[in-house]
Amino acid sequence: MLNSSTLQDIEIGSSNLSGTLPSNLCGGLARIQVLYIAFNLLSGKLPSVWHHCKELTDVDLSNNKFSQGNIPRDIGNLTMLASLYLNQANLQGEIPPSLFNISSMRVLNLGQNKLNGSLTEEMFLQLPLLEYIYLVDNQFVGSIPKTISNCTMLQELHLGSNYFTGSIPEGIGDLLLTSLSMGNNHLSGSIPSNIFNMSSLSYLYLANNSLSGSLPSHISLENMEELNLYGNKLSGNIPSSISNATKLNYMDLKLNKFSGVIPNTIGNLRNLQQLDLGYNNLTTHSSTLELMYPSSLCDLYISGNPFHAKLPKSIGNMSNLELFDADACSIDGEIPLEIGNLTNLYALSLYQNDLSGTIPTTIKGLQSLQYLNLGNNRLQGTIISEICKIKQLSELYITENKLISGEVPTCFGNLTSLRKLYLNSNKLSKVPSSLWSLRDILVVNLSDNALTLSLPIEIGNLKAVTFLDLSKNMISGSIPGAISGLQNLQILNLSQNKLVGGIPDSLGSLISLTDLDLSQNNLFGLIPRSLESLHYLEFINLSHNSLEGEIPSGGPFENFTAQSFMFNKALCGNARLQVPACSKVKKKGSNANIFFIKCILPIMVSIILVVFCVFFLVRRRRKNGGDTNEGTLSALPAARMISYYELSQATNGFDESNLLGRGSFGSVFKGLLSNGMVVAVKVFNLDLELGSKSFSVECEAMRNLRHRNLIKIIDCCSSIDYKLLMMEFMPNGSLERWLYSHNHCLDFLQRLNIMIDVASALEYLHHGSSPIVVHCDVKPCNVLLDEDMVAHVSDFGIAKLLGEGQSKEYTKTMATVGYIAPEFGSKGIISTKGDVYSFGIMLMETFTRKKPTDDLFVAGLSMKGWISESLPHAIDRVVDSNLLQDEGHHHVDDIIASTSSILKLALNCCEDLPEERMNMTDIAASLNKVKAMFLKASDKDVVRFCRK
Numbered sequence: 001m002l003n004s005s006t007l008q009d010i011e012i013g014s015s016n017l018s019g020t021l022p023s024n025l026c027g028g029l030a031r032i033q034v035l036y037i038a039f040n041l042l043s044g045k046l047p048s049v050w051h052h053c054k055e056l057t058d059v060d061l062s063n064n065k066f067s068q069g070n071i072p073r074d075i076g077n078l079t080m081l082a083s084l085y086l087n088q089a090n091l092q093g094e095i096p097p098s099l100f101n102i103s104s105m106r107v108l109n110l111g112q113n114k115l116n117g118s119l120t121e122e123m124f125l126q127l128p129l130l131e132y133i134y135l136v137d138n139q140f141v142g143s144i145p146k147t148i149s150n151c152t153m154l155q156e157l158h159l160g161s162n163y164f165t166g167s168i169p170e171g172i173g174d175l176l177l178t179s180l181s182m183g184n185n186h187l188s189g190s191i192p193s194n195i196f197n198m199s200s201l202s203y204l205y206l207a208n209n210s211l212s213g214s215l216p217s218h219i220s221l222e223n224m225e226e227l228n229l230y231g232n233k234l235s236g237n238i239p240s241s242i243s244n245a246t247k248l249n250y251m252d253l254k255l256n257k258f259s260g261v262i263p264n265t266i267g268n269l270r271n272l273q274q275l276d277l278g279y280n281n282l283t284t285h286s287s288t289l290e291l292m293y294p295s296s297l298c299d300l301y302i303s304g305n306p307f308h309a310k311l312p313k314s315i316g317n318m319s320n321l322e323l324f325d326a327d328a329c330s331i332d333g334e335i336p337l338e339i340g341n342l343t344n345l346y347a348l349s350l351y352q353n354d355l356s357g358t359i360p361t362t363i364k365g366l367q368s369l370q371y372l373n374l375g376n377n378r379l380q381g382t383i384i385s386e387i388c389k390i391k392q393l394s395e396l397y398i399t400e401n402k403l404i405s406g407e408v409p410t411c412f413g414n415l416t417s418l419r420k421l422y423l424n425s426n427k428l429s430k431v432p433s434s435l436w437s438l439r440d441i442l443v444v445n446l447s448d449n450a451l452t453l454s455l456p457i458e459i460g461n462l463k464a465v466t467f468l469d470l471s472k473n474m475i476s477g478s479i480p481g482a483i484s485g486l487q488n489l490q491i492l493n494l495s496q497n498k499l500v501g502g503i504p505d506s507l508g509s510l511i512s513l514t515d516l517d518l519s520q521n522n523l524f525g526l527i528p529r530s531l532e533s534l535h536y537l538e539f540i541n542l543s544h545n546s547l548e549g550e551i552p553s554g555g556p557f558e559n560f561t562a563q564s565f566m567f568n569k570a571l572c573g574n575a576r577l578q579v580p581a582c583s584k585v586k587k588k589g590s591n592a593n594i595f596f597i598k599c600i601l602p603i604m605v606s607i608i609l610v611v612f613c614v615f616f617l618v619r620r621r622r623k624n625g626g627d628t629n630e631g632t633l634s635a636l637p638a639a640r641m642i643s644y645y646e647l648s649q650a651t652n653g654f655d656e657s658n659l660l661g662r663g664s665f666g667s668v669f670k671g672l673l674s675n676g677m678v679v680a681v682k683v684f685n686l687d688l689e690l691g692s693k694s695f696s697v698e699c700e701a702m703r704n705l706r707h708r709n710l711i712k713i714i715d716c717c718s719s720i721d722y723k724l725l726m727m728e729f730m731p732n733g734s735l736e737r738w739l740y741s742h743n744h745c746l747d748f749l750q751r752l753n754i755m756i757d758v759a760s761a762l763e764y765l766h767h768g769s770s771p772i773v774v775h776c777d778v779k780p781c782n783v784l785l786d787e788d789m790v791a792h793v794s795d796f797g798i799a800k801l802l803g804e805g806q807s808k809e810y811t812k813t814m815a816t817v818g819y820i821a822p823e824f825g826s827k828g829i830i831s832t833k834g835d836v837y838s839f840g841i842m843l844m845e846t847f848t849r850k851k852p853t854d855d856l857f858v859a860g861l862s863m864k865g866w867i868s869e870s871l872p873h874a875i876d877r878v879v880d881s882n883l884l885q886d887e888g889h890h891h892v893d894d895i896i897a898s899t900s901s902i903l904k905l906a907l908n909c910c911e912d913l914p915e916e917r918m919n920m921t922d923i924a925a926s927l928n929k930v931k932a933m934f935l936k937a938s939d940k941d942v943v944r945f946c947r948k
Contacts, residue, residue, distance in 0.1 A: 033055050063892070071115075084107065095117065097120075100125075112138075119144065120145060130151040130154055142165065164185040177200060221248070236258065243263075248271060266294070275299070278303040300321060310331065312336065323345070324348050336360070340364065341365065343365060375400055381403070388411035396422065420441070436461050442467065455478075460485030466490045471494060484507070503523055519543045520544040526547070532553075543565060566578075647724055667683050668681065669683065709790070712727065752898075758791050767920065777795060779838065818841065844903060847880060848867070850878075905930075
């Protein structure tokens with residue numbers, strides 16, 4: 001069929017087409033006009049023979065993987081070509097000059113490749129109809145040709161993210177451009193002044209260059225919507241004529257050398273929503289920093305300017321302000337009481353200023369606040385309890401205010417949304433016991449204060465904490481063994497205190513630990529060998545204590561230096577650690593110990609085994625032929641009776657090589673039974689208080705549940721010493737593994753099918769089972785995939801059973817940070833709508849490939865806010881780029897449209913009020929509708945042959 005002389009269009013978009021294109025692609029297709037083979041998996045090189053296709057007008061081979069991707073030299077034979085899309089095609093080499101001889105060209109898109117070389121003056125002499133140039137994200141060098149101004153029809157010019165040098169050609173300002181992007185290059189010189197008089201320009205992006213000079217005094221960008229000059233060397237005043245850009249909604253002048261005062265005329269920009277003037281040399285006329293900004297403003301950044309002024313009371317009039325960042329501005333005086341009027345503010349940062357006085361009690365009015373930074377000032381008094389009124393507060397920084405003293409308010413234990421707490425470098429003397437109840441907090445820094453407490457057992461409640469710094473205080477007593485409950489802890493610093501006693505062996509169970517500092521205390525005894533099992537430990541400091549005995553040599557200790565162990569009592573070990581060698585002389589009683597181990601101990605073990613066997617037989621007879629396996633709950637379906645010994649054999653003694661993963665209450669191992677069946681074995685950690693309870697909860701929750709998308713428990717094994725579940729093995733691991741591994745990739749339809757599977761499971765739990773089951777920990781690592789990529793919801797260790805229409809208040813549930821519904825965070829309320837919220841977060845994560853705890857979400861920005869701001873017109877900024885680049889079945893427009901619908905649904909799932917969220921029945925139906933519409937839309941993405 002490809003030899004048909006009547007064929008006019010070839011469209012094979014998003015069809016998972018692989019292999020190479022034939023070199024005679026155009027042979028026999030003299031009348032073809034449209035060649036669309038975008039969004040496939042084509043490799044090899046572009047076909048080099050084009051001269052047969054004299055009537056080609058539109059070519060789109062974008063989003064492929066051409067491995068030998070040079071643009072063919074004879075492409076200039078396409079004399080009727082109007083649009084050429086070769087973006088994201090893995091192209092390399094230089095652009096052949098013949099391409100610029102096609103005078104009919106209107107659209108040229110070669111962006112996001114590896115093209116190199118330079119653009120010559122001759123290239124743009126014969127393109128009078130060119131309207132769109134997109135060469136972003138390549139490796140072009142040299143200067144930008146002046147002849148580009150010959151393209152008088154040009155509307156959009158995008159040359160960003162290359163290595164262009166030299167100045168911006170003056171003639172560009174004479175074009176009727178709507179969009180001009182040259183950011184992320186090495187351009188220098190001044191910006192041509194005529195660019196600021198382009199009445200048609202709506203988007204100007206020149207950020208991250210070395211442009212210098214000043215802005216012209218007269219600016220008339222009446223259609224400008226987004227102006228970004230961030231990261232250059234521009235100087236002089238910001239002209240008051242900037243107010244002529246009446247449509248401006250985003251302006252970024254950060255990291256330049258602008259000086260003078262901020263013009264009051266900025267207040268006339270009634271559409272301005274985001275303004276960033278940070279890190280310049282801007283000042284103010286008076287001792288008060290008057291904020292003359294439009295009421296429309298949502299985000300205001302003025303950090304890094306030497307204002308030397310006070311915050312005005314008028315700040316309370318900026319009712320729409322959501323973010324105010326004024327770090328390092330030399331702001332002095334007190335924080336005005338009117339700050340409490342900013343009820344929409346979600347981030348307030350006044351870090352590193354000269355603020356004095358007390359923290360105003362009106363701060364309790366900031367009910368939307370999630371991020372508060374008052375660090376590095378001269379505030380005095382106490383940390384006020386009114387902060388506890390800010391229920392959504394997630395990050396609090398009141399560091400290095402040497403005059404802040406007294407106690408941390410008891411009500412801090414009620415700040416269940418708190419994730420990061422920095423109160424270091426003050427004069428605090430006491431923290432409340434309630435602080436240790438913040439199970440979801442990630443960072444606690446109370447270092448460099450005057451704390452005199454002993455470490456409580458309750459410190460083990462900080463289950464989510466990753467960073468704990470209590471150094472430079474007067475903490476006494478011993479290190480409690482309960483600290484082993486901090487399984488997510490990465491950095492622990494207890495140095496420069498008055499701790500006594502030994503280093504507990506339980507520290508060896510902190511498997512995530514990377515940094516451990518116990519220096520400058522009064523610790524004594526041996527260094528526990530259990531620390532050798534901390535495979536991620538990169539830094540340790542045990543110096544200036546009274547430790548003795550041999551320094552461990554295994555695991556991470558192979559890399560530590562002498563500085564880690566200096567100034568102790570009597571340590572010995574390897575000579576490189578600058579300690580004496582350990583004595584090899586046997587201690588007194590060692591022969592007795594050997595005799596006990598070799599002779600007495602085996603006899604004792606044999607006696608215990610005999611007693612155990614007699615007890616087992618007696619118990620079996622009492623059951624009169626009933627259940628002979630005490631390790632199996634009859635309520636659970638079982639293929640056969642299984643013993644602890646068999647499961648131990650199946651997992652090779654629960655060897656690390658068979659470890660599939662670790663959770664809050666235990667570990668899961670892969671096992672091979674004697675009959676050849678592969679299973680997963682979950683071993684609960686009975687050393688944890690909630691480990692045994694979790695086993696009971698999971699058994700109770702799963703005993704009567706039957707659903708295709710729930711993990712199946714085959715059997716269980718339980719005694720006072722162990723509790724195990726045997727489950728079906730999922731060969732494709734977890735959804736989390738597929739989302740974040742470099743060796744795995746899920747296409748759009750696979751992700752959608754997985755979410756439909758999870759929605760179906762939750763619908764069954766909420767509406768199809770009795771009693772109702774609330775999972776309480778919906779997240780990607782608890783979604784497992786079988787060999788057919790069908791999703792199964794797992795891990796019911798903290799699930800709750802409810803009556804119809806019921807909700808309950810729980811305070812001990814350990815849900816995962818980032819996925820927790822607000823009502824649980826504030827009141828501990830558990831209901832089916834909490835699972836809906838978690839599902840919504842997971843839905844966002846699946847299609848954006850961003851965790852809710854990603855580093856992106858700081859300074860008050862949450863995943864919900866990030867996605868909400870991107871809908872509906874900038875969805876491509878948040879969707880996982882893998883879906884837009886490597887999708888093999890469907891057109892990218894269909895993916896963006898469908899993803900937009902899915903993320904809107906996810907936002908509905910994550911409404912703050914539970915009653916405003918959809919139920920899982922409607923959510924499952926909505927996802928199935930999106931899938932049906934997507935498949936229907938994709939029907940057009942097939943090869944289409946037009947015959948006369």
